[in-house]
Amino acid sequence: MRRLCDPADARRMLNPGPVAIVTTSWRGIANAAPIAWCAPLSMQPPMVGIVVHPNRHTADMIRFSDGFAINIPGPSLVKQTAFLGSLSGLNNNKLESSGLTLFNPLAVDAPLIEGCLAWIECQLQDVVRMGDHSLFVGNVVKVQADDEAYAQQWLLTDREHSPLTFIGGTRYAVIGDPIDTTIEVDVSGALVLETVEERERREEDEGQAREQERLEGQEGLAQKKRAEEQDHRTVF
Ligand SMILES: Cc1cc2nc3c(=O)[nH]c(=O)nc-3n(C[C@H](O)[C@H](O)[C@H](O)COP(=O)(O)O)c2cc1C
Numbered sequence: 001m002r003r004l005c006d007p008a009d010a011r012r013m014l015n016p017g018p019v020a021i022v023t024t025s026w027r028g029i030a031n032a033a034p035i036a037w038c039a040p041l042s043m044q045p046p047m048v049g050i051v052v053h054p055n056r057h058t059a060d061m062i063r064f065s066d067g068f069a070i071n072i073p074g075p076s077l078v079k080q081t082a083f084l085g086s087l088s089g090l091n092n093n094k095l096e097s098s099g100l101t102l103f104n105p106l107a108v109d110a111p112l113i114e115g116c117l118a119w120i121e122c123q124l125q126d127v128v129r130m131g132d133h134s135l136f137v138g139n140v141v142k143v144q145a146d147d148e149a150y151a152q153q154w155l156l157t158d159r160e161h162s163p164l165t166f167i168g169g170t171r172y173a174v175i176g177d178p179i180d181t182t183i184e185v186d187v188s189g190a191l192v193l194e195t196v197e198e199r200e201r202r203e204e205d206e207g208q209a210r211e212q213e214r215l216e217g218q219e220g221l222a223q224k225k226r227a228e229e230q231d232h233r234t235v236f
Contacts, residue, residue, distance in 0.1 A: 011037075018163035018175065020070040021081060021116070022050055023095075023102075024061035025109040030102070031089035032113070033058045034081045036166040037133070038070065046140035048122060051133045057090040062124055062136050067108035070120040070138075073164050074149070075174050077115055081164065082172075107141040117149035117163055 015036055023032045035058070037051035050070065052059045062068045073081055080098045087094060095102065101114035108121045122138025129135075145151075149161040156162050156178045163175045184192040194202070 012168045016165040018072045019166040023069045023110040026061050026065040030111050032084050034085040049135050049137050053133050057088050066124045069110035071113040071116040072118040074117050118145040
């Protein structure tokens with residue numbers, strides 16, 4: 001059933017990209033906050049955007065230091081991610097309290113977080129006000145990735161090396177279950193929903209599942225019979 005939602009729900013429906021922990025540094029003091037609203041903006045030159053509420057300390061830190069870093073955590077850092085989003089860095093050294101280990105950036109001042117899966121260093125290009133938030137446009141100056149997690153695209157081969165995404169409230173998920181797609185059209189240009197190879201593969205999978213069920217059924221019956229025979233032999 002289709003249900004009318006609040007227009008504010010649009011933000012959560014669009015959430016599941018990787019959640020970023022945005023780090024900043026100004027006058028020797030570092031800060032970090034999770035930012036779920038991130039987007040690629042340009043390929044050449046490479047630019048990305050993060051959407052930050054002007055009240056966040058992160059917003060001031062980016063403006064003052066002219067840069068920021070995007071750290072992309074996996075599921076092992078979910079508690080630290082939620083913690084960094086629970087208080088402002090204005091009067092707290094959140095990074096220290098979180099127990100996270102930092103390492104030196106290559107191009108900007110913002111420190112990078114050990115144990116993340118990828119790191120994107122950005123120089124501030126522009127700030128555009130969008131309703132009650134601001135879009136911070138960053139020129140990407142350096143990118144690093146854990147090679148077990150990323151090789152030209154997210155590998156998603158195991159959970160620990162797959163990016164964390166923010167669903168809403170206290171819920172997170174791990175990005176996974178990749179689907180490799182091929183599309184085919186028929187002579188009239190209409191989409192073919194199941195190609196010949198896909199149908200053959202599906203029929204083969206279904207056949208194997210049926211055979212498995214049949215064997216399990218047979219094995220179940222044999223087990224029952226053995227148990228009954230055993231019962232008869234039991235001497236009280
Ligand atoms: C998972 C998660 C995602 C968040 N995404 C955003 C976001 O996209 N933009 C934003 O302004 N705040 C976002 N927040 C809220 C800030 O992270 C939070 O207010 C944080 O305490 C700000 O810290 P700061 O004041 O040190 O910058 C998010 C919080 C969480 C927990």
